[in-house]
Amino acid sequence: MSLGVRVPEREAEKVRRELVAGGLLERGRRVLREGGFVLFPVKGAPLLPYETVQREFEATERKTFQDYLREFLGEDEVREVRRSFDVIGDLAILEIPDGLEGREVEIARALLRAHKAIRGVFKKGSEVRGEERVRALVHLAGEERGVAVHREHGCRYKMDIRKVYFSPRLGYERLRVLERVGRGETVVDLFAGVGPFSIPLAKYRGAKVYAVDINPVAVDYLRENVKLNKVEGLVIPLLGDCRVVTPRGVADRVIMNLPKRSLEFLDVALGALKGGGIIHLYAIAPREDLYTALEGEVRKAFQGLGKGMEVLERRVVRPYSPRQYHVVLDIKVTSRS
Ligand SMILES: C[S@@+](CC[C@H](N)C(=O)[O-])C[C@H]1O[C@@H](n2cnc3c(N)ncnc32)[C@H](O)[C@@H]1O
Structure with missing residues (x-):
């Protein structure tokens, strides 16, 4: 029993x-x-x-992904296929290990057999690239469509995974930011994508969020997701370069999740704040110096713009490459340098 x-x-x-x-x-x-x-x-x-x-709950004897792989791969090869893969809605994105490209369709079919909720399987076809931070995806098996509805923290995000940036690996970080936000704050999300930072702030904190993105497809889905999650009037999607379209002097808090280039937009973030406020600044930092050089650069830029700063929190969001990490600084902006 x-x-x-x-x-x-x-x-x-x-x-x-x-x-x-x-x-x-x-x-x-x-x-x-x-x-x-x-x-x-x-x-x-x-x-x-x-x-x-x-x-008495009867055992189902369900076969795992590894069990299906063992039907056509050797034990060493099975070990090389990563157990973890990204799932966005009902679509999965696999990484195929070097040397197993010839078996990639079989590997994708094994995933479909093991996980009935997954309907389509892709592999990474490039790094995340370009201004819109989109990755090329190659369809391997199952349904050949990029549109999926992903659920995270009680919100739903519709998107085309071939045309917008979205990473399910940032789920915990989005929850962490949500926990820092007070009721009724005004937030500017400078690189909002389809809305996974913005929408929960409106839904759970009643925050007013200006959600900016330069990718027209992402902003179309963001508009749809605002309706899907019933946060009309609270999340305001803005299409365009944040340097051009971001409102000035409105925010208590700014989110800057464009980790490779966020430092270029510190002036935009400061301009969006009412005066003081909080900035969640994401960056890519080398393993051997996660924060010191980064904080030095931010401090220098702030001084040039007549502002001071205090770092409230620093944390690793996730590994980015073997030698680099995606990190975040929560920065309190002060009015004097
Ligand atoms: C790393 S993604 C983050 C998306 C979203 N915050 C998330 O967590 O899924 C960065 C986003 O910034 C957008 N972007 C890049 N440069 C921009 C700019 N100058 N102004 C506004 N958005 C920009 C890209 O289109 C992309 O959607």
């Missing part, structure tokens, strides 16, 4: 998502049905207003 939760059928999908998000769903066990109820096997008693029960 093991632990389960018993929920009415009409709420089953919502509860299943909550259990998955909380890491509480017991994988590899079959879900049961009793009358108008669905019983999910769980790892621990979740904090949900549903009845917990003890039942």
Whole structure:
């Protein structure tokens, strides 16, 4: 016998998502049905207003991605195929290890067989590049479409992954920024993409967010996502170069997630602030000096613009390359240098 939760059928999908998000769903066990109820096997008693029960949840013997790979690759090759891959909505983006390009379609099909929720598989066809920070993707298997709806922190983002930037690996960072924002703040998101920083601030903090992006396709999806998440009037999408379209003197806080070039736009960020305020500055820094040189550069630029600064938080967001990290500084801007 093991632990389960018993929920009415009409709420089953919502509860299943909550259990998955909380890491509480017991994988590899079959879900049961009793009358108008669905019983999910769980790892621990979740904090949900549903009845917990003890039942025999039969093992499903579901095969993993690795199990399917073993059908056509040797053990060494299976180890080389990374277990982790990006999932955006129901589309997956794989990295194919050098030497296994000839097997990439089979690898993609193995992923589709192992993960039924994934409907299309792509591989990275280039680095993220150009002003719009878009990566070329090569379709390998399943549905050949780039449009997907991704869920993160209770928000939905529609996008075409072949035409806009989006990384599910920034999910925790977006939550961290959300936790720093006070109710009713005004925020400028200088490089907003399809809205994953902007929309939660409006939805959960009632923030007014000016969300700027130069990529017209990203801004079209951003407009759609504003409606999808019911934050009309709070998130204001602005299409264009942030140097041209950013409103001045309005913000308590500015988000600058263009890590390779954010330093070029410090004057725009300062201009957007009411006076003092907070800037979340993202950058790419070498492993051997994550913050010192970066902070020195920002301080110098601020001095030139007649401002002072205090770093409130510094953290690594994620590895960027073997020798570089994507980092963030939360900077409090002061009026004197
Ligand atoms: C790294 S992406 C970040 C998108 C979004 N914040 C996210 O986390 O998904 C950077 C974005 O900045 C936009 N961008 C690049 N240069 C810009 C500029 N000068 N003005 C406004 N947006 C710009 C790109 O189109 C891209 O969508």
